[in-house]
Amino acid sequence: MSLLRQALQDLGTLLLPEIVTIADIGCSSGPDTTLFAITEITSAISERCRELGRATPEFLVYLNDLHAIDFNRVFKCLPDFNKKMQEQHGPIYICGVPGSFYGRIFPTQSLHFVHCSSSLHWLSQVPPEFCDKVNPLINKGKIFISKTSPPSVIDAYKYQFERDFSSFLKSRSKEVVSGGRMVFSLKARRTDDPTPDESCLLWDYLGEAFQDLVAECCNTGLIEEKKFDTYNTPYYEPYTEDVKAEIKKEGSFILDHLKITAIPWDGANGGNKYDRTKTAEIMGKMIRAFNESVIHSHFGSEIMDRLFQRFTEIVAADTKEVEHIGALFSLIRKSH
Numbered sequence: 001m002s003l004l005r006q007a008l009q010d011l012g013t014l015l016l017p018e019i020v021t022i023a024d025i026g027c028s029s030g031p032d033t034t035l036f037a038i039t040e041i042t043s044a045i046s047e048r049c050r051e052l053g054r055a056t057p058e059f060l061v062y063l064n065d066l067h068a069i070d071f072n073r074v075f076k077c078l079p080d081f082n083k084k085m086q087e088q089h090g091p092i093y094i095c096g097v098p099g100s101f102y103g104r105i106f107p108t109q110s111l112h113f114v115h116c117s118s119s120l121h122w123l124s125q126v127p128p129e130f131c132d133k134v135n136p137l138i139n140k141g142k143i144f145i146s147k148t149s150p151p152s153v154i155d156a157y158k159y160q161f162e163r164d165f166s167s168f169l170k171s172r173s174k175e176v177v178s179g180g181r182m183v184f185s186l187k188a189r190r191t192d193d194p195t196p197d198e199s200c201l202l203w204d205y206l207g208e209a210f211q212d213l214v215a216e217c218c219n220t221g222l223i224e225e226k227k228f229d230t231y232n233t234p235y236y237e238p239y240t241e242d243v244k245a246e247i248k249k250e251g252s253f254i255l256d257h258l259k260i261t262a263i264p265w266d267g268a269n270g271g272n273k274y275d276r277t278k279t280a281e282i283m284g285k286m287i288r289a290f291n292e293s294v295i296h297s298h299f300g301s302e303i304m305d306r307l308f309q310r311f312t313e314i315v316a317a318d319t320k321e322v323e324h325i326g327a328l329f330s331l332i333r334k335s336h
């Protein structure tokens, strides 16, 4: 929040149009999380205006996510939300913009502030090398990069991230005005090693849960081995230095701040009172929420309860203390 507020303070000082245009991209359809970000962003700008003795601007807010999400879940909350915002800051106008943030989704130089939280680690697709009909890469027994992955698997993921992130930056560079700000957070690595536990262990455990279901296949028919072998997660945690290098290479933005956060797995249940069974339950729900739609489209919904029950058991049985690593980047658009 401090980094987000800093970026907004600077925005309020330097640029102050009568209408401030904000985009929350990858906003999801959970009304609480989606509207929470907008509340924070508009409040910080309003506060800054009060400090500077200026009138609060009107806000035009774009909420973006993929076409498939249920925007109506958010829209239904808008009458109450708009009323509250109107009382606190003045007019706010909110629109939904469906589409992939890996391409253009807004008009040229139309945005003052872009916020993108916990989304850019999702790739636009599984790297194409895994889907080659003649000679597909097979990541046997795994669903993501792991310590035993061959370099070809690691490279395929890395290149897909580079292509996606570069398209993301190119698109936003056209859409953000000179001096505009962009703050994004994503799961990332603080090491060059592509297979640290903090990036791979949970995916290994989910792969293990899948394998157990495959082994049970003779009895239940739940998952066939071939189906499992062709499943890979469209996800990547980049090394923060590689993200910095891509920003530099694309050239339209200056990196203003980078903050790396580390939260122990057991932080999920209060931090210092370690209770791995409870941590595993929370993690099971979290990983299910993040992955359900992707797993569903490959395997159907039947496996879901059994898969995540097994995943939770595997995490509960491990006492390793690992951290979730996140990175927050704050960028400034150079002059057009």
Ligand SMILES: C[S@@+](CC[C@H](N)C(=O)[O-])C[C@H]1O[C@@H](n2cnc3c(N)ncnc32)[C@H](O)[C@@H]1O
Binding pocket: 025, 026, 027, 028, 029, 033, 034, 064, 065, 066, 069, 099, 100, 101, 102, 116, 117, 118, 119, 122, 124, 290
């Ligand atoms: C973990 S949620 C984050 C939601 C919210 N920003 C937050 O911080 O709570 C990730 C969101 O990114 C969205 N997403 C993933 N890839 C996307 C893309 N290419 N374009 C737009 N949204 C995308 C997903 O649909 C999902 O709603």
